[in-house]
Amino acid sequence: MCPRQRISRREFLRYLLKSGGVAFLGAAIYPIARYLYPPRGVESSVSTVVAATLGELAVNTAKIFRFGSRPGLLINTPQGELKAFSAVCTHLNCTVQYEPDNSLIWCACHNGKYDLNGQVISGPPPRPLEAYQVNVRGEEILVSKPA
Amino acid sequence: MRPLERLRAFFRERYPLGGLAEFATHKTVPVHRHSFWYYWGGMTLALIGMQIASGVLLLLYYRPSAQEAFESVRFIMTKVQFGWLVRSVHAWAANLVIFSAMVHLASVFFLKAYRPPRELTWVTGAVLLFLLMGFGFTGYLLPWNTLAFFATKVGTEIAGVVPVMGPIIQVFLRGGSDVGDVTLTRFFWLHIAILPLMVVGVIGLHLVMVQLQGMSKPLTVREERSIPFFPNFFLRDLIAWALILGAVLSVSVYWPATLGEKADPFAPTPAGIQPEWYFLWMFQTLKLVPGHVFGLEGELVAVGATGVAGLALLLVPWLDRPARRGRSHWMVLAAGILAVLYVVGMTGYALWIGHRP
Numbered sequence: 001m002c003p004r005q006r007i008s009r010r011e012f013l014r015y016l017l018k019s020g021g022v023a024f025l026g027a028a029i030y031p032i033a034r035y036l037y038p039p040r041g042v043e044s045s046v047s048t049v050v051a052a053t054l055g056e057l058a059v060n061t062a063k064i065f066r067f068g069s070r071p072g073l074l075i076n077t078p079q080g081e082l083k084a085f086s087a088v089c090t091h092l093n094c095t096v097q098y099e100p101d102n103s104l105i106w107c108a109c110h111n112g113k114y115d116l117n118g119q120v121i122s123g124p125p126p127r128p129l130e131a132y133q134v135n136v137r138g139e140e141i142l143v144s145k146p147a
Numbered sequence: 148m149r150p151l152e153r154l155r156a157f158f159r160e161r162y163p164l165g166g167l168a169e170f171a172t173h174k175t176v177p178v179h180r181h182s183f184w185y186y187w188g189g190m191t192l193a194l195i196g197m198q199i200a201s202g203v204l205l206l207l208y209y210r211p212s213a214q215e216a217f218e219s220v221r222f223i224m225t226k227v228q229f230g231w232l233v234r235s236v237h238a239w240a241a242n243l244v245i246f247s248a249m250v251h252l253a254s255v256f257f258l259k260a261y262r263p264p265r266e267l268t269w270v271t272g273a274v275l276l277f278l279l280m281g282f283g284f285t286g287y288l289l290p291w292n293t294l295a296f297f298a299t300k301v302g303t304e305i306a307g308v309v310p311v312m313g314p315i316i317q318v319f320l321r322g323g324s325d326v327g328d329v330t331l332t333r334f335f336w337l338h339i340a341i342l343p344l345m346v347v348g349v350i351g352l353h354l355v356m357v358q359l360q361g362m363s364k365p366l367t368v369r370e371e372r373s374i375p376f377f378p379n380f381f382l383r384d385l386i387a388w389a390l391i392l393g394a395v396l397s398v399s400v401y402w403p404a405t406l407g408e409k410a411d412p413f414a415p416t417p418a419g420i421q422p423e424w425y426f427l428w429m430f431q432t433l434k435l436v437p438g439h440v441f442g443l444e445g446e447l448v449a450v451g452a453t454g455v456a457g458l459a460l461l462l463v464p465w466l467d468r469p470a471r472r473g474r475s476h477w478m479v480l481a482a483g484i485l486a487v488l489y490v491v492g493m494t495g496y497a498l499w500i501g502h503r504p
Binding site for chain 2: 036037038065087089091092093108110125
């Protein structure tokens with residue numbers, strides 16, 4: 001059995017004061033930290049959008065469309081094939097664009113280049129662009145996230 | 148008794164001001180061939196003063212929301228009398244204050260003024276440079292133009308790369324998962340409330356340390372000449388302040404700040420996009436680092452290296468061991484010169500590439 005240790009009244013009060021101080025700081029900092037961190041917004045869970053209408057895009061051109069809260073890129077390739085990708089560069093989140101002269105996707109921020117399959121050709125992007133599915137329904141070009 | 152003397156007597160009777168006046172008259176500043184560099188700290192302080200004054204004026208008309216920010220800055224520039232001048236002074240002094248702080252830091256480094264007992268003066272100075280860059284980063288977004296929008300996207304994305312805390316910092320800065328209206332509100336809050344409070348606090352500490360310990364004398368200087376801080380050095384400081392105020396007003400009049408186009412989150416990033424010049428060396432580094440380095444993502448490597456460089460900058464007084472014993476070592480000098488060459492070289496390279504047709 002270990003001997004009972006007696007602590008003086010002064011020590012006890014000092015301990016109480018210190019732990020009270022720590023508890024006060026915690027009680028003050030926690031709600032402030034939670035307040036500063038933004039509430040989780042309702043992320044739009046769009047899975048399919050109408051990106052364009054047929055005939056809107058000439059061969060070897062592209063357009064940026066809204067995919068929920070983010071931009072997407074719809075390309076009518078030189079071969080007349082419709083392709084869609086996320087327009088968000090995988091490097092640092094800039095918005096990419098189509099370069100018709102070289103038939104590639106280019107990011108102006110850090111000179112990242114992707115081919116028409118979204119694969120990285122050169123520059124700093126670490127991953128390919130996220131590819132979307134393209135379907136035509138009547139006059140509308142529908143772009144959807146792969147399931 | 149004349150009114151001014153009566154006022155002075157009124158305060159002297161109530162507060163112990165004699166000690167302060169005595170301190171100011173007894174404090175001296177060394178005079179030698181490197182004395183020129185002593186004025187850069189004061190100049191940085193004067194520019195910070197200009198930023199506070201012009202920033203307070205801008206607040207009168209600026210509106211911090213994605214719908215109104217761009218229009219309110221255009222209103223300041225085109226409708227408010229002298230609005231163009233106030234905004235231009237704010238934009239120019241913002242650049243000059245960082246330049247001046249960098250020159251001050253470099254001069255303190257090469258003159259080894261950080262050696263004991265002035266280690267913490269160096270640390271507070273380096274923290275001030277980081278805070279000034281924070282001002283630049285947050286203030287850049289406020290006009291809500293295309294350039295600012297994409298620079299902020301990249302900047303906050305870089306913050307997200309930091310291991311463990313990165314995603315939390317990113318969401319905290321953006322106020323959500325993407326740069327948008329809430330990001331502008333947050334940056335405004337940081338720019339006009341949080342950063343000013345921090346800067347005022349750290350400048351206070353920095354100045355108290357400088358006043359208590361006095362100016363450091365370089366190792367190579369043996370002369371013992373000095374002048375009183377007040378009024379001799381202070382009056383020379385005032386001349387430097389008048390010159391820098393004249394310079395800021397001149398460049399603001401001849402090359403007023405531009406506004407560009409309103410940010411459109413659904414437009415592709417325009418070609419030739421670049422951040423402010425003081426971030427260019429980091430921007431160029433990010434551009435040159437390949438996608439993967441030794442199996443790690445390139446951006447993580449670049450951000451990690453920048454973080455290590457920042458930490459090394461803070462710890463210079465302890466890393467330079469010979470200086471602690473009052474000696475100078477060629478390796479420290481070489482490291483300093485290499486760092487300056489890297490930053491200047493990368494900045495120059497980015498500017499050259501940016502201006503190429």
